[in-house]
Amino acid sequence: MSTTTINLGSIENIALGHGRCYLVGDEEIAVFRQRSGHLFAIQNRCPHRNGTLSEGVIGAGKVICPLHSHKFDLASGAGSEADECVKVYTVRELDGDIVLTV
Amino acid sequence: MNQNKTKLVVVGNGMAGARVVEEILKRASDRFEIVMFGAEPYGNYNRILLSNVLNGSQAASEIFMNPLAWYRDNGIKLHAGVRATRIDRQRKVVIGAPLEKDALAYAADAAAVPDAALIEEPYDHVIIATGSRPFVPPMEGFGGPGTFLFRTLDDCDQIANYAKTCKEAAVIGGGLLGLEAARGLLTHGVEVTVLEAAPQLMIAQLDFESGKMLRDTMEGMGIQVMCEKITTKIVYDDGRIRRLDFKDGSTLETDMVVVSAGIRPITEIAAASGLTVNKGIVCDDQMRTSDRDIFAVGECVEHRHKLYGLVDPIWDQAKTLADVITGFNPKAEYLGSRLGTKLKVMGVELASMGDTKPSLPDDEVIVYSEPSRGVYKKMIVRENQIAGAILLGETDTAGVLMQMFMTGAAVPSRRADLLFGTSSGMPVLSVFDLPDHAQICNCNGISKGEIKEAIVIGKCHSVSKVGACTKAGLGCGSCKVLVAQLIEAYAGEVDDDPTEDYYVPGVPLEKAQLVAEIKRRGLKSVSAVFRELAGDKEDPGSKVGLASLLKTLWPGEYDDERDARFVNDRVHANIQKDGTFSVVPRIYGGVTSPAELRRIAEVAEKYNVPMVKFTGGQRLDLLGVKKDDLPKMWKDLGIPSGHAYTKAFRTCKSCVGTDFCRYGVGDSIKLAQEIEHRFQGIESPHKMKLATAGCPRNCSEAYVKDLGAVAIEGGKWEIYIGGAAGGSVRKGDLLCTVATHADVLKYMGRFMQYYREHGKYLERTYGFVERIGIEPLKMILVEDSEGICARLDAEIQKAVDAYKDPWKEAELPAYPGQFNGPELAHALELAENNG
Numbered sequence: 001m002s003t004t005t006i007n008l009g010s011i012e013n014i015a016l017g018h019g020r021c022y023l024v025g026d027e028e029i030a031v032f033r034q035r036s037g038h039l040f041a042i043q044n045r046c047p048h049r050n051g052t053l054s055e056g057v058i059g060a061g062k063v064i065c066p067l068h069s070h071k072f073d074l075a076s077g078a079g080s081e082a083d084e085c086v087k088v089y090t091v092r093e094l095d096g097d098i099v100l101t102v
Numbered sequence: 103m104n105q106n107k108t109k110l111v112v113v114g115n116g117m118a119g120a121r122v123v124e125e126i127l128k129r130a131s132d133r134f135e136i137v138m139f140g141a142e143p144y145g146n147y148n149r150i151l152l153s154n155v156l157n158g159s160q161a162a163s164e165i166f167m168n169p170l171a172w173y174r175d176n177g178i179k180l181h182a183g184v185r186a187t188r189i190d191r192q193r194k195v196v197i198g199a200p201l202e203k204d205a206l207a208y209a210a211d212a213a214a215v216p217d218a219a220l221i222e223e224p225y226d227h228v229i230i231a232t233g234s235r236p237f238v239p240p241m242e243g244f245g246g247p248g249t250f251l252f253r254t255l256d257d258c259d260q261i262a263n264y265a266k267t268c269k270e271a272a273v274i275g276g277g278l279l280g281l282e283a284a285r286g287l288l289t290h291g292v293e294v295t296v297l298e299a300a301p302q303l304m305i306a307q308l309d310f311e312s313g314k315m316l317r318d319t320m321e322g323m324g325i326q327v328m329c330e331k332i333t334t335k336i337v338y339d340d341g342r343i344r345r346l347d348f349k350d351g352s353t354l355e356t357d358m359v360v361v362s363a364g365i366r367p368i369t370e371i372a373a374a375s376g377l378t379v380n381k382g383i384v385c386d387d388q389m390r391t392s393d394r395d396i397f398a399v400g401e402c403v404e405h406r407h408k409l410y411g412l413v414d415p416i417w418d419q420a421k422t423l424a425d426v427i428t429g430f431n432p433k434a435e436y437l438g439s440r441l442g443t444k445l446k447v448m449g450v451e452l453a454s455m456g457d458t459k460p461s462l463p464d465d466e467v468i469v470y471s472e473p474s475r476g477v478y479k480k481m482i483v484r485e486n487q488i489a490g491a492i493l494l495g496e497t498d499t500a501g502v503l504m505q506m507f508m509t510g511a512a513v514p515s516r517r518a519d520l521l522f523g524t525s526s527g528m529p530v531l532s533v534f535d536l537p538d539h540a541q542i543c544n545c546n547g548i549s550k551g552e553i554k555e556a557i558v559i560g561k562c563h564s565v566s567k568v569g570a571c572t573k574a575g576l577g578c579g580s581c582k583v584l585v586a587q588l589i590e591a592y593a594g595e596v597d598d599d600p601t602e603d604y605y606v607p608g609v610p611l612e613k614a615q616l617v618a619e620i621k622r623r624g625l626k627s628v629s630a631v632f633r634e635l636a637g638d639k640e641d642p643g644s645k646v647g648l649a650s651l652l653k654t655l656w657p658g659e660y661d662d663e664r665d666a667r668f669v670n671d672r673v674h675a676n677i678q679k680d681g682t683f684s685v686v687p688r689i690y691g692g693v694t695s696p697a698e699l700r701r702i703a704e705v706a707e708k709y710n711v712p713m714v715k716f717t718g719g720q721r722l723d724l725l726g727v728k729k730d731d732l733p734k735m736w737k738d739l740g741i742p743s744g745h746a747y748t749k750a751f752r753t754c755k756s757c758v759g760t761d762f763c764r765y766g767v768g769d770s771i772k773l774a775q776e777i778e779h780r781f782q783g784i785e786s787p788h789k790m791k792l793a794t795a796g797c798p799r800n801c802s803e804a805y806v807k808d809l810g811a812v813a814i815e816g817g818k819w820e821i822y823i824g825g826a827a828g829g830s831v832r833k834g835d836l837l838c839t840v841a842t843h844a845d846v847l848k849y850m851g852r853f854m855q856y857y858r859e860h861g862k863y864l865e866r867t868y869g870f871v872e873r874i875g876i877e878p879l880k881m882i883l884v885e886d887s888e889g890i891c892a893r894l895d896a897e898i899q900k901a902v903d904a905y906k907d908p909w910k911e912a913e914l915p916a917y918p919g920q921f922n923g924p925e926l927a928h929a930l931e932l933a934e935n936n937g
């Protein structure tokens with residue numbers, strides 16, 4: 001399997017506690033910067049009805065979809081509803097930049 | 103008196119005594135003539151919930167399980183405030199003495215009313231359920247002013263009252279109850295220190311490691327903890343406590359002391375009557391004492407050399423006793439219980455069951471420790487069953503673990519699932535597989551069958567409804583997860599229930615307490631609330647509700663962390679199902695002008711807005727807008743935000759009023775504009791939609807709005823509140839009739855402020871007005887029965903003054919990326935890994 005590492009630019013582009021959507025190729029990926037300092041990356045579109053997860057409220061490693069409040073675990077991708085989960089990506093901070101692996 | 107009935111006398115009217123009577127009535131509702139002696143002057147209440155009473159999250163009146171009417175309805179004669187002193191086994195009578203009004207019910211020397219006639223009740227059977235009393239370790243000076251125990255409603259009352267006069271309090275005993283008492287004291291505004299004799303907290307339920315972490319957590323909440331402190335003396339000065347002296351020579355200054363250092367069974371009556379008493383009243387497996395006609399149940403019992411201090415074993419004992427005494431199952435046996443419990447301290451998640459340390463060579467120990475977050479999880483597996491477990495900091499799986507521990511179920515091969523949940527999110531334990539008699543709520547002894555019935559037949563589809571119907575989940579609360587799973591299993595879906603007790607799910611406080619704590623500690627940001635009141639756990643489902651509350655509590659001063667807002671409030675627009683937004687400019691009172699309309703039309707064209715629609719609130723909605731375009735459109739529009747996206751004052755629509763209408767008797771347009779100018783952007787528990795009507799024909803539907811003003815003959819205005827015409831339809835209630843526009847604004851503002859302060863999050867005004875009642879509201883808001891009107895008026899004025907048009911952020915975004923759509927990722931640094 002081949003993986004690509006991408007620098008998404010300064011971590012300061014995401015305000016603390018917020019998420020932001022990045023277009024990688026034609027994939028939308030939501031990156032979150034939790035108040036605790038943790039970074040998370042998951043697919044941006046909610047498996048339920050396509051809600052934009054990067055707009056969701058986060059905390060304690062979870063995001064709430066803005067459309068119908070389904071919840072997803074940012075680390076595992078597990079969803080609050082049966083049969084719903086999202087893809088997770090590896091993301092970390094490197095010298096003040098966000099580095100994503102896809 | 104009925105000669106045919108068996109005479110049953112129950113001594114002790116606490117949790118065990120009342121429960122055993124309930125169990126007996128279930129099996130044989132009219133075979134017994136029942137008499138109860140209770141030293142406390144009340145019906146039976148839920149002692150477990152005293153911790154909540156002390157910390158203010160429940161009123162004393164809420165914890166009664168058997169109110170006096172219950173005794174009456176079941177034909178039970180209750181001697182409340184009477185202590186049974188002896189059982190005359192020759193004459194077969196129980197003898198009791200009425201206690202003085204302020205006697206300490208559980209004291210060995212509780213003062214009886216002098217010269218009062220003794221009460222005698224003949225019996226065929228006696229059940230002793232006297233419970234226990236707090237144990238006071240040997241020390242000099244206990245019993246003076248400012249020293250307390252923690253066992254009864256009266257104790258709670260006295261502790262709370264005395265705390266008002268104190269700056270510092272000490273709790274002797276760092277066990278379950280001591281910590282709950284300490285947390286309770288904290289809410290009364292005193293500095294609290296817990297003194298524990300052992301080297302760690304909760305030695306019965308925790309190992310050293312978790313004990314240490316719990317100590318850090320408690321200290322983080324502002325409770326001082328001192329271990330290995332043995333108090334030898336309480337030193338007084340001028341009728342008040344001055345300090346405590348410890349065995350190691352050190353001292354601690356304090357104003358009051360609560361002792362919670364264990365319990366001892368109350369056995370005097372058994373001993374005085376010649377029954378076998380060891381540490382407790384000795385019973386066999388059928389709960390019989392050494393006299394065949396006398397049984398015992400609860401904390402006063404010693405069964406197979408064991409004493410129990412939790413309610414779960416008591417439920418089992420009560421069932422066995424009832425089976426035996428009614429002959430329902432004469433061979434029933436109680437064989438002992440496994441113990442599990444949860445600490446009910448706000449802001450601390452802790453569950454513990456069984457062994458805390460391995461004891462056999464083959465015991466398997468699974469430990470996970472994350473000190474930085476105060477999370478510790480440990481499980482001891484013996485012969486493929488759970489022999490013990492500790493969950494600290496995160497207790498999501500506690501309910502399942504407890505079930506498996508209690509039932510001795512085989513554990514899954516992936517042990518981690520039991521501590522963290524499965525990675526697929528599938529439940530470890532299918533609630534379908536549990537038998538109907540499996541006990542789900544250990545605090546109140548509620549089985550799966552009873553809960554299932556409440557869900558399927560009683561149509562209770564939320565955890566709180568199931569609780570209201572069965573009492574499940576109303577004790578320590580650790581079974582709520584299982585109750586939710588049962589609802590999912592049998593009803594498909596758990597209903598959201600805005601009447602859940604907590605204001606938001608992640609901070610275990612009702613609104614009034616939450617507000618009090620926020621004010622007392624001066625918490626001005628959502629993260630500060632999580633830090634101080636929720637053990638630093640940032641629950642995403644609570645952020646939005648907290649943000650709204652804080653903004654209401656600290657107008658102008660609130661530290662507005664934008665990540666706590668729902669997306670609509672971050673970008674000041676309503677998110678649509680395709681991820682686009684809608685823009686609704688404010689149109690005061692529904693009156694616009696050709697110039698304004700032209701501008702709106704131009705903006706709609708310029709940004710290719712796919713749909714322009716009139717809203718129900720007499721304004722225009724531009725739908726399908728991309729996030730990036732929002733600030734540009736607002737600038738081009740030059741009209742303030744209509745707040746169509748948030749929990750706040752929305753609009754005030756109006757009819758044509760007096761200017762052009764043939765019937766109008768009041769200037770509804772002008773009034774609507776005044777209202778909208780004044781209250782625009784005022785946040786509230788839920789949205790508020792308003793209207794003014796120029797006459798009672800109600801063209802603008804003012805009767806069915808959250809607030810409505812209707813003009814009547816004589817130039818007067820009627821103010822209606824709590825109307826609704828959405829999913830629910832309700833005509834508003836008349837609050838008052840006033841003469842001027844200024845008065846309409848005054849009373850509307852007053853109501854809004856009261857609703858802002860007392861409404862539950864997401865409670866619309868129609869629910870709120872129904873909950874409080876229109877008559878009380880009139881008293882409070884019109885008659886000023888609570889003397890708060892001047893303050894309400896001042897608070898709403900502050901909120902009005904703090905209004906800022908959020909669309910002004912178009913000029914200067916509040917945080918990076920506020921109005922940015924997806925960012926194109928540039929592969930700045932590419933590295934291919936093959937692996």
Ligand SMILES: Cc1cc2nc3c(=O)[nH]c(=O)nc-3n(C[C@H](O)[C@H](O)[C@H](O)COP(=O)(O)OP(=O)(O)OC[C@H]3O[C@@H](n4cnc5c(N)ncnc54)[C@H](O)[C@@H]3O)c2cc1C
Nearest residue numbers: 114116117118141149150185186232233400401411412413
């Ligand atoms: C603050 C607090 C929190 C608790 N939290 C939990 C918890 O989370 N989980 C849990 O499982 N357990 C908890 N417990 C323990 C639980 O409350 C007890 O196990 C339970 O109440 C015992 O029931 P009982 O009927 O044996 O005793 P009690 O409930 O004490 O009832 C005995 C009653 O008999 C009366 N009495 C005594 N002698 C006489 C007499 N001679 N004549 C007449 N009346 C008499 C007493 O005054 C008392 O009213 C808590 C206890 C307290 C105090």
Ligand code: FES
Nearest residue numbers: 046049051065068
């Ligand atoms: S689209 Fe995410 S919850 Fe419905």
